[in-house]
Amino acid sequence: MAVAARAASLAREGWQGLRYRLEALTGAVLWALVVGFLLGTAVSSPENFAIGLVVGSVYALAALGLTLLYGVLRFAHFAHGDLMMLGGYLAYFALTGIVVGARRDTQLPAALESLPGATSRLGDLTFGYGLVLAALVSCAVLALLCIGLDRAIYRPLRQRRAGIVIFAVASLGVAIAARSLMLLVWGPNPRLYVEGVFPAHRFPFGVQLKSDQVFTLAVAVALAGLVYLLLFRTRLGKAMRAMADNPDLARVSGIATEGVVIRTWALGGALMAVAGVLLALQAQLNPQLGFVVLLPVFAGAILGGIGNPLGALLGALVVAVAQEASVGWELFGRQLDPTYKPGVAFVILIVMLLLRPRGLLGAKT
Numbered sequence: 001m002a003v004a005a006r007a008a009s010l011a012r013e014g015w016q017g018l019r020y021r022l023e024a025l026t027g028a029v030l031w032a033l034v035v036g037f038l039l040g041t042a043v044s045s046p047e048n049f050a051i052g053l054v055v056g057s058v059y060a061l062a063a064l065g066l067t068l069l070y071g072v073l074r075f076a077h078f079a080h081g082d083l084m085m086l087g088g089y090l091a092y093f094a095l096t097g098i099v100v101g102a103r104r105d106t107q108l109p110a111a112l113e114s115l116p117g118a119t120s121r122l123g124d125l126t127f128g129y130g131l132v133l134a135a136l137v138s139c140a141v142l143a144l145l146c147i148g149l150d151r152a153i154y155r156p157l158r159q160r161r162a163g164i165v166i167f168a169v170a171s172l173g174v175a176i177a178a179r180s181l182m183l184l185v186w187g188p189n190p191r192l193y194v195e196g197v198f199p200a201h202r203f204p205f206g207v208q209l210k211s212d213q214v215f216t217l218a219v220a221v222a223l224a225g226l227v228y229l230l231l232f233r234t235r236l237g238k239a240m241r242a243m244a245d246n247p248d249l250a251r252v253s254g255i256a257t258e259g260v261v262i263r264t265w266a267l268g269g270a271l272m273a274v275a276g277v278l279l280a281l282q283a284q285l286n287p288q289l290g291f292v293v294l295l296p297v298f299a300g301a302i303l304g305g306i307g308n309p310l311g312a313l314l315g316a317l318v319v320a321v322a323q324e325a326s327v328g329w330e331l332f333g334r335q336l337d338p339t340y341k342p343g344v345a346f347v348i349l350i351v352m353l354l355l356r357p358r359g360l361l362g363a364k365t
Contacts, residue, residue, distance in 0.1 A: 026355055027360070030355065031360060034360065037318075047206060048327065049324070050207045050209060052317070052320045052321030052324035053317060053320070054209070054213045054216055054217050056316050056317035056320030057216060057316075058275050058279045059297055059300050059317075059319060060300070060316035060317060061223060061271050062271070062297045062316070063298075063300045063304075064224060064309055064312050064313060064316075065268040066080050066268075066298070066306075066312070067308065067311070067312040068240070068264055068268055069265070071240070071244035072243050072244055072261060072264045073154070073264070074164075075164055075168065075171070076164075076167075078168060078172050079171045079175035079178060080272065080297065081175070081293050081294030081297060082175040082178040082182075082291065083174075083178055083269070083290070084272040084275050084290055084293070085179075085182065085276050085280075085286070085287065086142065086145075086178045087138045087139070087273030087274070087277065088276030088280040088285050089276075089285055090138040091137065091138035091193075091276070091277045091280075092134070092191060094111070094112055094137040095112050095193065097109070097111030099185050100184075100187040117129070118130030118133075119194075123211070125212060126193075126194045126196070126198050126212055135273065141273075142269040142272055143270050143273070146266065146268060146269035146272075147269070149174060149265075150262070150265050175291070178290075179291070182287040186285070191285040192280075198210060223271070227309065231309060240263075240264060243260055276290075292342060296316070296319050296345040298349065299345040299346070299348050300316030300317075301316070302352050303315030303318060303319060303348055304361055305361040308359065314361070315359065319345050319348055323341040323345060326340070
């Protein structure tokens with residue numbers, strides 16, 4: 001019996017060692033593929049690479065908020081994309097005061113664009129300081145809204161120790177409600193912060209970008225850096241990371257877990273609002289756009305390692321570059337249609353779940 005037990009123990013240790021080596025090899029291969037793909041795209045198609053970085057910076061902000069919520073609350077927030085677009089619409093409402101009317105749009109008299117010089121362009125940007133103020137208003141409102149949703153919906157589910165499926169269904173309900181609210185208040189037609197066509201600027205290697213795109217990239221990088229400092233240089237960040245590692249141990253260690261949850265929702269809501277405004281600057285305000293970007297955001301978070309903030313940034317950038325680079329790909333002798341770009345994110349998501357569900361940076365899913 002002792003010999004058999006010893007043999008079984010050795011077999012288990014051998015299998016675990018083999019599994020760890022296979023995981024390490026898979027991770028090394030995926031890292032090589034990611035780096036090779038990024039370098040290859042930057043050399044062969046620098047403009048698509050640059051546009052992918054701009055779009056990826058917006059995805060990165062959304063994925064960063066998503067992974068923070070997952071790390072602290074341990075559930076996938078499927079309402080993330082729709083709340084992100086709601087943040088964009090809230091900024092639009094604060095800027096213009098426009099809501100849909102019975103026969104035509106109704107504009108409220110009190111709006112930020114009525115302030116002196118609020119719509120005057122800031123340098124080469126297409127918008128004025130009114131949109132910046134509107135974005136700040138949207139951040140505050142969406143942060144409060146997210147806290148209210150947690151108090152009304154998610155907190156009771158946590159107290160009942162509901163399963164992950166219940167949380168997923170609840171977040172889907174929130175997503176449908178947010179989308180319906182946008183359709184009800186602002187209608188189904190796309191809207192723009194600023195009307196008109198604006199020229200792009202030429203950069204080295206034949207890259208053409210608008211000033212708004214450069215602004216988007218700069219804001220996203222700056223906010224990502226601030227979130228990194230918050231997580232790794234402040235007491236709140238230490239408490240959030242403690243809850244992400246072990247909520248029960250954090251609670252018995254004296255951390256006010258409910259306070260951390262509230263602050264996490266506030267931070268996540270603010271990031272969603274900024275991401276929604278920046279996305280609308282690149283595309284347009286559309287109630288359906290939140291659902292469209294949800295898959296790339298999830299794919300980016302899982303590719304980098306959901307629950308890992310740095311991984312979310314990396315994964316979102318890779319997914320966005322892959323989507324933009326796919327426009328020039330050929331499949332069965334035909335150039336891939338741009339409408340299939342969301343499918344690229346879906347393929348990346350499936351491959352990562354099959355080969356390395358922990359993600360590139362090793363976070364567990």
